[in-house]
Amino acid sequence: MIDKKSYYYLTPALLVVIIFSSNFLSTDLFKAGYSNFSVWFVLSLFSFACGWLINKTLGYIYGGKILFAVIVASGFISVLLVSIFKEYFGMSDLIVENMILYILRNITLGAMSFFGMAVCEVMILQRESVQSKPKQDDIKKYVENAKREAQLAVDEAKVKADRMLTDVQQTMNEMINRKEQVERRLKEFIQAERELIKAYEKEDEE
Template sequence: MKIKKDLLIRYVVPALLAVLMFSSNFLNKKLFGFDDQNFAVWFVLSVLCFACGWYINQSLGWHLGGRVVFSIIVAAAFISIVMITFFREYFDANEMITENLLLYSLRNIMLGAMAFFGMAVAEVLMLQKELLVFQEKQKIIDDTGKDLKKEAELELREAKIKAQKFLNDAESEAKEITLKKERIEKELKEFIRTEKEFIKKYEKPE
């Protein structure tokens, strides 16, 4: 049910944008003036189209949403041209038909541009947010790398200390073994000399 609702909203917002763009054809063509009332009407329409573009970018993405908005602009402009051509009296376009076609087409293009502007702002904010997240992750990775480097240096230093201690112990043991060997050799020589003297003493004739 939720998936159907999301799909419905995805189709409703582009349809709302198309309705807003198409409905601008039925407004007074003097709305491009600069008095307060005209500005308020076009400001509201522009804000609504901006919001539609924002949501389209959030729901459909930049590429697909851009194609959808462009298609809506082309379709709205084409339908507007057809309606103005066949219903000139209603749109007061009996004279200067080309100028009126351009005028009404520019309305659709302007509102479509506001939708694109909304998409662009949403995309920039989203990319900026992703950039901040990436920078935060990069900072964490750098900090972790520094910590790992420090740990590696400490482990290397400890390994060097242990290796040096092992070498010192080995040298001490080697010296001790050498001293024991020399002492044993000396004792053996002394023992042999004593035995020889003892044997010579007993070998003398009485």
């Protein structure tokens, strides 16, 4: 977030002065001579520079709001000024077309400021993109390493699971073998007892 210091607002104030000063130029740029056109060109360059500085100091979004307010305020002041001092500006009658012309000149300089903001923002984004490319590469490497470690962990878990299953299977086989041995011995013992009982019964009969 940009720290908005109080002197940052001097640039919009300067832009107000530049836009307001354009009202004193002739409305017909080319018939008025090269000097008038040169002044208009210089004002456009200053407006572009002000837009650049506004974007640098106040940011693109907040600076854009400030710039829009400057354009609206300058247009309102220009219309008010021309309405009051219409004789000075060479207008005997307040014609709507003349008012629109003055407003359009203010909007044109404001558009140059917006253009300066846009160019500055594009350059900032390009620089950030170039600077963030190594970070993106580091992130990709980190993700690849994480995937590799995760795959190793999964493979190790599979090996351990297979080993555990093998151990459990061996234990179960041993238990089954022991059970079979116990059953076999028990059957042999029962069979021996039966034969012994039969032998006793024969002796008793004799």
